Amino acid sequence: MEFFINLILVFFTFSFVGWCIEVTLKYRQFGRFINRGFLIGPWLPIYGAGAALITLTVAGLTPVEKGIGTTFAISLIVCGLIEYLASYFMEMRFHARWWDYSQKPMNLNGRVWIGNLILFGLGGVAIIHIVNPVLYGFFEQLSLFSKEIIAGCLSAIILADYSVSHFVLKLVKIGVESSEADNTEAISKDVHLLLSNRSIFYRRFADAYPDVIYRTEKVKARMEEIRLETEKFRIEAEKRIDELNQQYEKNKAEWDASIKAGREQLRENLEPTSFIKNNLIEKQNQLIELLYDESTATVPAKALMDEIEHERLRLEKRSW
Numbered sequence: 610m611e612f613f614i615n616l617i618l619v620f621f622t623f624s625f626v627g628w629c630i631e632v633t634l635k636y637r638q639f640g641r642f643i644n645r646g647f648l649i650g651p652w653l654p655i656y657g658a659g660a661a662l663i664t665l666t667v668a669g670l671t672p673v674e675k676g677i678g679t680t681f682a683i684s685l686i687v688c689g690l691i692e693y694l695a696s697y698f699m700e701m702r703f704h705a706r707w708w709d710y711s712q713k714p715m716n717l718n719g720r721v722w723i724g725n726l727i728l729f730g731l732g733g734v735a736i737i738h739i740v741n742p743v744l745y746g747f748f749e750q751l752s753l754f755s756k757e758i759i760a761g762c763l764s765a766i767i768l769a770d771y772s773v774s775h776f777v778l779k780l781v782k783i784g785v786e787s788s789e790a791d792n793t794e795a796i797s798k799d800v801h802l803l804l805s806n807r808s809i810f811y812r813r814f815a816d817a818y819p820d821v822i823y824r825t826e827k828v829k830a831r832m833e834e835i836r837l838e839t840e841k842f843r844i845e846a847e848k849r850i851d852e853l854n855q856q857y858e859k860n861k862a863e864w865d866a867s868i869k870a871g872r873e874q875l876r877e878n879l880e881p882t883s884f885i886k887n888n889l890i891e892k893q894n895q896l897i898e899l900l901y902d903e904s905t906a907t908v909p910a911k912a913l914m915d916e917i918e919h920e921r922l923r924l925e926k927r928s929w
Contacts, residue, residue: 612668615748617760619664620657621767622744623736627656648770655695659688663733664741677734684733689726696720894921 631645631653646653663684670679696708697720711719748756897917906914 611753611756614753614756614760615745616661616665617764618748618756619741619744620654620661621652621760621763622657623660624652624654624657627653630656648767648774650766650770652767654767655691659684659691659729659733660736662687662691663736667737677738680734680737681730684736685726685730688729688733689721692725692729693717693720890921 628646628651632643635643635645644651648654663680666683666687667675667680670683709719710716710722710725713722713724716722751759897914903911
């Protein structure tokens, strides 16, 4: 029993610490105080839940493994899973994405990214091996009854806080669903205007998440339309490329034949006249040998054959 009471106190302690961290970071970014979180009070349950789950998981594995590397890995996985699921379910429930890491390197659907995961791992190591020993030393100085009273009061306060904050988030959801805008920037302006006309609790929420990305059916429909148009363009481009490839293959044989004929024509035009004459004489000699028969030739044919042989010998003797 005391173990779980201490775990609840760990949850509230680190919820407050997380709130302080977020407020400090936003003060450095915007130069003014911004009450971060979905709840009105000074706590961010996502930090408390991460610290409590890390403490619980490490405590369960302590009999087997309790090294710093194991703590780092457990913290990275547990906190990364919490952040991813919180982003997913909040978006599904209220049609808005409260943080987006799409522009960060090595992100997963824009919900978590490697930089935060490493910080989660280092933070978990600090919690288990540095902060928790001090914190549990303080808890030991309190009686179990005192810790039960503190845990009960804080639980009642945070439940009341959640009830009020839930109505604010419902108003945000209504504003998103009723907006006529078809992009998240315009919807954001509509929601901020809606919240600014309400009480301080509503205005606080508008200031807490100035960069919230709203998702409506219209925005999703537009994004789907853009995706379909892009896919259609890709398919048409691939089809056109296939047609060009087919046309190229079809004309390739004709182009090759034309190039070959051009090469032959060029070779014939550049061949020296002497080569052509010698080739012609060689062919004539071959024809004469095929047609001339010494045994059947007439006297005039024999005389002509002698003259041809005489002239051929004269030509072979010439060197110019």
